[in-house]
Amino acid sequence: MATLVWLALRxxxxxxxxxxxxxxxxxxxxxxxxxxxxxxxxxxxxxxxEVRSTESADTEKPALSVDVKKQSRLTRLALYFLxxxxxxxxxxxxxxxxxxxxxxxAEPVIVHYKNAFxxxxxxxMFS
Numbered sequence: 001m002a003t004l005v006w007l008a009l010r011x012x013x014x015x016x017x018x019x020x021x022x023x024x025x026x027x028x029x030x031x032x033x034x035x036x037x038x039x040x041x042x043x044x045x046x047x048x049x050e051v052r053s054t055e056s057a058d059t060e061k062p063a064l065s066v067d068v069k070k071q072s073r074l075t076r077l078a079l080y081f082l083x084x085x086x087x088x089x090x091x092x093x094x095x096x097x098x099x100x101x102x103x104x105x106a107e108p109v110i111v112h113y114k115n116a117f118x119x120x121x122x123x124x125m126f127s
Contacts, residue, residue: 031084033077038097046092048078050116053099059111063098068120075119094119 029036038049050070052062066074074094082088096116101108 036077046090049095051097057102059098059100063096071117071120075121
């Protein structure tokens, strides 16, 4: 499924950086605060992509599961990531990739929600 997610992002014009060319990983950045599914670039914007999946045909339900609590955690993780790599001067955004793959369906349906939510929390991205 990782290959399909990568292809969906590439099709949407969102290149996932090679870890050998850029100072951050393609996917699964982990630290004590948690994990970021995908870190990508859109021009000079660092994009944090949360991947949600379901076996139902509904792609909205997994996208909506990124509630305020999850958004706050992702904001803290993104801020940590940007600080650790001295990228605070870069703009950033949060996308959600919803993957629906019902049983018996040959291919998944992948919906890319760009700029799905704003940074949340006490100081947002500027603490």
